[in-house]
Amino acid sequence: MGGHGHGEHHAKIKIPKADIYKVADSKELLEVEQALARRGLKDPWLRNEVWRYNVKEFGTTRGKLVKFLFRGLPLGAALTAATVAIEYALNKNDSHGHGHGAEGGHH
Numbered sequence: 001m002g003g004h005g006h007g008e009h010h011a012k013i014k015i016p017k018a019d020i021y022k023v024a025d026s027k028e029l030l031e032v033e034q035a036l037a038r039r040g041l042k043d044p045w046l047r048n049e050v051w052r053y054n055v056k057e058f059g060t061t062r063g064k065l066v067k068f069l070f071r072g073l074p075l076g077a078a079l080t081a082a083t084v085a086i087e088y089a090l091n092k093n094d095s096h097g098h099g100h101g102a103e104g105g106h107h
Contacts, residue, residue, distance in 0.1 A: 018047070026053035 023029045023046055036043055052058065059067070 021047050021050035023047055023050060026050050028053055 023033050026049075029046055029050060033043070033046055058064070
């Protein structure tokens with residue numbers, strides 16, 4: 001009873017040491033720290049946000065925004081083109097009685 005060996009195939013998660021994250025490595029957080037210091041305040045948890053500003057690992061704000069807004073664009077464009085092509089192929093010879101000479105047509 002119990003685990004039945006379910007944890008044996010999972011890779012070990014490598015947790016980085018907390019001291020590798022320094023507020024001085026992030027321009028934005030350094031500005032926050034300095035602004036707080038001017039008011040005589042200090043945020044002891046500010047270091048916990050440094051990883052979010054790691055440009056190498058997570059990219060820039062602009063890059064993240066572009067990725068968020070356009071990540072489905074190629075697939076969406078391809079599916080739209082396929083849908084239009086299929087609809088065109090299926091309705092190629094399908095006349096609905098519209099146009100010149102259609103009986104019972106209206107203007």
